[in-house]
Amino acid sequence: MLERILKWMAVSLVAAAAAHADMTIEVVGVGANQYPIAIAPFQSEQGQQQPVTPIVGDDLARSGLFKVIGAGDLAPVPYAPEQLNHAALSGRGAQTALIGRVEPAADGSFSVKFWLVDLASRQVLLAHEKLAKPAQMRRVAHQIADMVYEKITGEPGAFSSRIAYVLKQGKRYQLQVADADGYGAQTVVASNEPIMSPKWSRDGGRLAYVSFEDKKPIVYAQELSSGRRWRVAAFKGSNSAPAWSPDGSTLAVTLTREGGSQLFLVPVQGGTPRRLTQTGEINTEPFFTPDGSSILFTSDRGGTPQVYRMPVSGGQAERLTFSGSYNASPKISPDGKTLTFITQSGGFRVAVMDLASRQVQVLTDTSADDSPSFSPNGRMILYETEQGGRGVLHAVSRDGRVKQRLKVQAGDVRQPAWGPMVR
Incomplete structure (x- = not known):
């Protein structure tokens, strides 16, 4: 409780997690009805440094919505629609089959051709070709999984996205970025002083975050491609809780320069x-609505931490949460229809509110949750919690x-932020 109070007072130091170890994801809860799909190893992928079909299968299985049925033991293994043994795969319970082949090109790249086939009607649902260099094969696999996910569910996938999080091992803090499946973690910035509150720009090319490297909280922005970083907010007092405007031109931040914790808008290049x-002692954790017209935030103006919404142009704030004495850390889904936040209900848990009906549902059975963040398709919510006294990520x-645990080899991992799709 003390740690959460300190965070609420905007002076807590983030505990975070491990060096360069990739994460692994364990599915601990699945959808009520899983869709059965057979996946055969793509022709010639066995010789690749990164085979495609294991990644596709892991992505779909990890979503909790698919039951992946292996088809690598068929004789012969199908590599094109006309080679499918529909009866054999249907007998295993599959409704569709994903097949394909990897063909080398003269320039050292590869052509990945694949088909998704409905086994009952024998209709080809997807037929596509992607070109990739060897180092891009993992991304291609995520893109294939996204296409299959959308074709079957009618919703966009989110496997081609990235996540950011803060890691701490010993006295070393690292802001890291990894693929949505935890693979390929890279350090964006490292420090012996705390790093906290990473937030993605909508285009996925920049991160904003808070660093204590100068012995006080300062908001930085950083380009991921070049590594260029700069101070956005380094005013007197505390500078914290950055949030990107949808057009990427502005950050909403929490500053104490004029007394209390108040929300300000700052040009992203500084200014x-x-x-x-204007009211309340603590106003923090801003988050823009998808259309950029309003900001959600946490405020104590009603006596306890609650979620409010106000126009970016300024004016009257509308209170959104009323149940309980603590509701904080608001984020809104990409479609603008659902609010996620942390509520105090037998502990601190992730909840969602349907903004049309104002109905609230508590989603988690953990009790020390924080920092919820929607996936780019709005289907999943990534958040931090505690396990064995360590910070861990769940979704x-x-x-x-559907429930997932993201495991890292050592250290604390906290402050997750789910980024947009990688194009």
Whole structure:
């Protein structure tokens, strides 16, 4: 409780997690009805440094919505629609089959051709070709999984996205970025002082975060491609809780320069801040609505931490949460229809609110949750919690049915932020 109070007072130091170890994801809850899909190893992928089909199968299985049925033991293994043994795969319970082949090109790249076939009707649902260099094969696999996911569910996939999080091992803090499946973790910035509150720009090319490297909280922005970083907010007092405007031109931040914790808008390249909130001692954790017209935030103006919404142009704030004495860390889904936040209900748990009906559902059974973040398709919510005294990352579906644990080898991992799709 003390740690959460310190965070609420905007002076907590983030515990975070491990060096360069990739994460592994364990599915601990699945959808009510899993869709059965057979996946055969793509022709010639066995010789690749990164075979495609294991990644596709892991992506789909990890979603909790698919039951992946192996087809590598068929004789012969099908590599094209006309080679499919529909009866054999249907007998295993599959409804569709994913097959394909990897063909080398003269320039050292590869052509990945694949088909998704409905086994009952024998209709080809997807037929596509992707070109990739050897180092891009993992991304191609995620893209294939996204295409299959969308074709079957009618919703976009999110396997081609990335996540950011803060890691701590010993006294070393690292802001890291990895693929959505935890693979390929890379350190964006490292420090012996705390790093916290990473937030993605909508285009996925920049991160904003808070660093204590100068012995006080300062908001930085950083380009991922070049590594260029700069101070956005380094005013007197505390500078914290950055949030990107949808167009990437502005950051909403929490500053104490004028007393209390108040929300301000600052040009992303730095400049004169414009104050938004005028009442309450603590106003923090801003988050823009997808259309950029409003900001959600946490405020104590009603006596306890609650979630509010106000126009970016300024004006009256509307209170959104009323149940319980603690509701904080608001994020809104990409479609603007669902709010996720942390509520105090037998512990601190991830909850969602349907903004049309204002109905609230608590999703998690953990009790020390924080920092919820929607996937780019709005299907999953990534968040931090505690296990064995360590910070760990979990994910839960918007309906609460699918649950995942993201495991790292050592250290604390906290402050997750799910980024946009990688194009």
